[in-house]
Amino acid sequence: GENVEQHPSTLSVQEGDSAVIKCTYSDSASNYFPWYKQELGKRPQLIIDIRSNVGEKKDQRIAVTLNKTAKHFSLHITETQPEDSAVYFCAATSGYSTLTFGKGTMLLVSP
Amino acid sequence: ETGVTQSPTHLIKTRGQQVTLRCSSQSGHNTVSWYQQALGQGPQFIFQYYREEENGRGNFPPRFSGLQFPNYSSELNVNALELDDSALYLCASSLEGGQGWDAEAFFGQGTRLTVV
Numbered sequence: 106g107e108n109v110e111q112h113p114s115t116l117s118v119q120e121g122d123s124a125v126i127k128c129t130y131s132d133s134a135s136n137y138f139p140w141y142k143q144e145l146g147k148r149p150q151l152i153i154d155i156r157s158n159v160g161e162k163k164d165q166r167i168a169v170t171l172n173k174t175a176k177h178f179s180l181h182i183t184e185t186q187p188e189d190s191a192v193y194f195c196a197a198t199s200g201y202s203t204l205t206f207g208k209g210t211m212l213l214v215s216p
Numbered sequence: 217e218t219g220v221t222q223s224p225t226h227l228i229k230t231r232g233q234q235v236t237l238r239c240s241s242q243s244g245h246n247t248v249s250w251y252q253q254a255l256g257q258g259p260q261f262i263f264q265y266y267r268e269e270e271n272g273r274g275n276f277p278p279r280f281s282g283l284q285f286p287n288y289s290s291e292l293n294v295n296a297l298e299l300d301d302s303a304l305y306l307c308a309s310s311l312e313g314g315q316g317w318d319a320e321a322f323f324g325q326g327t328r329l330t331v332v
Contacts, residue, residue, distance in 0.1 A: 111258075139320070139321070141323075147325070148323040148324060148325045148326060149259065149306070149323045150323070151320055151321070151322065154320065194258050196258075203249060203261050203264055203272045203274075204249070204251075204259070204261060204308075204321065205261065206258030206259050206260070207258055208258050209256075209257070209258050
């Protein structure tokens with residue numbers, strides 16, 4: 106089955122800095138890669154996703170890149186703000202949205 | 217906020233008991249997936265229901281079972297509860313076209329189950 110590794114497990118940045126979270130996956134058949142943000146005690150929220158026919162996708166301060174050859178994808182957050190502080194999860198799936206998640210990255214943005 | 221709702225929000229059960237958790241999918245969605253999220257971990261896939269049929273299962277024992285109803289809402293049942301079943305149980309709904317092309321999955325707020 107699919108295995109998703111996520112790094113780092115914790116990330117501390119100053120407000121205004123950029124943050125990068127990296128994930129690798131094992132199943133070359135995986136074709137959809139969403140990213141979720143989960144604040145303490147709340148549901149995971151889809152923030153951006155990318156499909157295997159695209160190499161990069163951007164939405165305001167958030168971007169995701171995908172390298173299918175190397176089987177890794179990354180989340181980039183620019184101009185970080187304190188409200189970006191949360192746990193971020195990457196996920197991968199090869200069909201029917203049965204997601205395999207990474208273990209999460211706790212992002213702390215200090216004012 | 218998504219249109220996915222779960223009930224109850226919190227639950228305390230005794231080891232050996234049985235529990236039923238409920239999920240109402242977002243309007244127009246035909247697929248519900250269930251996940252278990254232990255503290256400090258990512259969600260783990262339990263199973264998925266697509267048009268009332270089980271459509272995939274993760275590495276969970278048979279005491280985890282489910283249903284999907286004609287209105288696409290769903291139940292997760294867990295028998296013979298164990299202490300390790302304590303976790304946040306999340307359901308996610310999506311609209312699948314049946315061709316395996318993934319649709320965005322939106323999560324409910326979860327049910328926090330504590331087994332004592």
